[in-house]
Amino acid sequence: MWVYVGRRLLLAIPTLLGASIIVFAMVHLAPGDPISAVMPAESSQAEIEATKRAYGFDRPLPVQYLVWLGRVAQGDLGKSVATRRAVILDVRDALANSLVLALSSSLLAFVLGMAMGLLAAFRQGRALDKLASAVAVVGVSVPHYWAGIILIIVFSVQLNWLPAMGAANEPGVVEYLRHIVLPTVALALIPLGVITRVVRSAALDILSQEFVLALRAKGLGARRVFSHVVKNSAPQILTVLGLQFGFQLGGSVLVEAVFSWPGTGYLLNLAIFQRDIPVLQGVILVLATFFVLLNLAVDLLQTLIDPRIARD
Amino acid sequence: MAVSVALVEAPAVAVTPMSYWRTVGWRLSRDRATLLAGGVLGLIVLSAVLAPWLAPYDPSAGSIRLRLAEVGAPGHVLGTDEQGRDMLSRLLWGGRMTLVAGLTPVLVALVLGAALGVAAGYVGGITNTLIMRTMDIFYAFPAVLLAIAISGALGPGLANTLISLSIVFVPRVVRVAESATVQVKGLEYIAAARASGAGVRAIVRHHLLANVLGPILVFASTQVSLSIILAAGLSFLGLGVTPPAAEWGLMLNTLRQSIYINAIVPALPGVAIFVTSMAFNLLSDGLRDAMEIRG
DSSP, X not given: OHHHHHHHHHHHHHHHHHHHHHHHHHHHHSSSOTTTTTSOTTOOHHHHHHHHHHXXXXXXXHHHHHHHHHXXXXXXXXXXXXXXXXXXXXXXXXXXXXXXXXHHHHHHHHHHHHHHHHHHHHTTTSHHHHHHHHHHHHHHHSOHHHHHHHHIIIXXXXXXXXXXXXXXXXXXXXXXXXXXHHHHHHHHHHHHHHHHHHHHHHHHHHHTSHHHHHHHHTTOOHHHHHXXXXXXXXXXXXXXXXXXXXXXXXXXXXXXHHHTOOSHHHHHHHHHHTTOHHHHHHHHHHHHHHHHHHHHHHHHHHHHHOTHHHHO | OOOOOOOXXXXXXXXXXXXXXXXXXXXXHTOHHHHHHHHHHHHHHHHHHTHHHHOSSOTTOOOGGGTXXXXXXXXXXXXXXXXXXXXXXXXXXXXXXXXXXXXXXXXXXXXXXXXXXXXXXXHOHHHHHHHHHHHHHHTXXXXXXXXXXXXXXXXXXXXXXXXXXXXXXXXXXXXXXXXXXXXXXXXXXXXXXXXTTOOHHHIIIIIIHHHHHHHHHXXXXXXXXXXXXXXXXXXXXXXXXXXXXXXXXXXXXXXXXXXXXXXXXXXXXHHHHHHHHHHHHHHHHHHHHHHTOOO
């Protein structure tokens, strides 16, 4: 098992390095060179050259990459071209807001999805099962940014119950909760669909195995059988949960744009339109690192729950 | 990903057993949800193709006096947008853009991904490691983030949307194609073909592809709805199709400011995206069931 853990940890390193190369390459994907785009129009050629040297853009690409990687490893993501603030500070604040949103929407999707998936599996073919299947299809088919707009139209514009935009300006738990409700619901739709579907099929899979029949034959009540089913489908459910949480964190750009929620997605959106490449790189690199580490944690946790996985 | 073998399920009356594809067709013809989804999808595609003839107005001709007309307004069945342009005409024309932007990346991924995946799976060794580890890197990013990041770096435009979405979907198809190929490659009939002197090209063409393409095709079909949602999402952020062209995501974006004046019309482009993506999802579910592919 420890061999597996060690190998899995080592495998994460090339993935992270590869991701960093992609993020680094983004500067050079952009049309034009990264400095001319942000310099004032009247600046002279000499000034542009000087700025390029100051940022190290005059050196060969591999050297630029290594220098950049060295700085990143020390937690220095550079300075925002637009605000001159250290990128790491902006990303940190935004990440905190995104984490809260990802946690709340994952929690909502997890509780509802688990309940619906399990109930559907135990009531296969009945009305409840059909409802769960419908929720699953709608969840993965609905454009969540549009769902966000619909929520705003209904609950902010028409009913005037909840605020349409931003995080709370005034302190207070109630205000904060009032602001986070709508983005949470919008963001929870996709994972709700996915989790319902996976939980249902995992539970059905376990229910069809012989040991469940044996448990029932032994005279175990429905509740005890239920707990066996949940325990046995745990590794599969855990994987989908971990992945969905990662998707929530990295995939909230559109929802954050709809609700002006001050998270990483909002920051990324801002960076794109200000052509603020250091911020763009910083956000993506931090989110990708988070995503890779999360996948790693899920894998390791899985082997802890079910040691059979490591032996495969 | 398991590759299923054709299962002959002869109905009691039939004398000769049906072929695999006839069985698939027979199953599909009895699946009402899939047929309905296919019908809806057919209508959507047809209306997009025939937009120039169906649209009652020029999609970019606006009128200051007729801004944000309600649904059912005289002359404008689905109302008008914030510039007084006819919504029905724009939705019809917008469907063309959204479908092109959503379907092309999946087609590109299907061709490129299948080629890379089958090569990696069949050749194995260093080639496999090289291709698969490179693809793994793209899995370090959630799909939405990768699409937005690449589009953000490249800048707005339809071509850039197609590039960034293709980059999202190619690695996914490669993974499925590789694992299906590895599985089929180990089966005995491939060994038998090789023992009887068949060359690599003949084996891949006659024995491998026939059994690998099914799962790859079904997987690609499950990705279409995500591709459409992402393509419209990029336009929604201002990174995709540029104004004044009509595209569903872009329409949703420009109409967003008007929800305080008219609650129904700004929601319509989203309804179109939703219905299209749901029809694709139901159709691919039905296809997977009919072809007996688990995955």
